[in-house]
Amino acid sequence: MNTADLARLIENLIRIGTIAVVDHGARKLKVKSGNLLTNWLDWPADIGRNYKRWRPLRLGTQVILTCPAGDPAQAMIIGMLYSNGRESPSIDPNIDLIAFDDGSYLEHHQGNKTLKLHSAGDLTISAAGNITIQAPRVDINP
Template sequence: TTAELFRLLCNLARIGTVTEIDTETCTARINSGENHTDWVRWACSRAGGAVTWHAPTVGEQVIVMSPCGEMTTAVIVGSLYSSDHPAPDSGASTHVTTYPDGARFCYDPAQSALALNGIKTLNVNAGGAVAITCSTATVSATEKVTLDAPEVVCTKKLTASTFSVTQGGEMHGNFTGNMTINGIKPDEHSHGGVESGGSWTQGTK
């Protein structure tokens, strides 16, 4: 009938708002006008050898497509910005993702700049090697930086405002310049009260 055909055509593509999600079945329910859908699947970026996961959230505005107009086969195929969830950026070249906790991931190919802000922790676990190559690198920490390894190698110049060794060890190398230990320069100090024979000196000065 004409009414049935009209219903099928209207159901081919709908815009609605997510009201419920089930992360176990990867399905959600949608309000679209006066219609409240049954549980429908949402699309993902990849679901083959590489698999991605990013569930929709309640209140998100989405596009629902229904093959042949039957809502029983409906799939959420994408999302739309809304007044409750506006666009996080307006740059023509930026790629931005924001999260409810305030974290923000932004890459701008026009500037070749990557920015990650608002996170509390960052963990990178690699079974092999991790290599970082750049012209300059700065690590700023408000408390401390820990290097935990059987051996730490510095291949070039190392500059430090203070230096402390707490568990002994050995130091080898050819050193140039002035060195002062407890106010004494080993290569310039003299000994006093020296007598011939087996007497000891009175110490350095």
């Protein structure tokens, strides 16, 4: 292997790119990084022991690719980055926030121990069993 091939392999180990093509139904996407447009890549998953989360991904989102053995044909997305036009919804270190484009959000504030849920439209709460509300005081439509 010559030095040019070695340099190319090292350069391709980790790349930054943006999501260029999305197939939500197949859960596949392509990433543009420099002059490279990847093959269809697997969708990064958020799976825990007790949950699976669906996150429809956006065109233009900046991602981190790893390419085993420096081969972009084997690329995998290992992370996403905030960038211009895709800023974080908060910079407050006390807040964990899930914000939606329509203005709906779920916010936990560690400092004052509050949890807020806001819907920009209707909100439905359903349960197969009972619903219990416990609080020193409950205000409805104050």
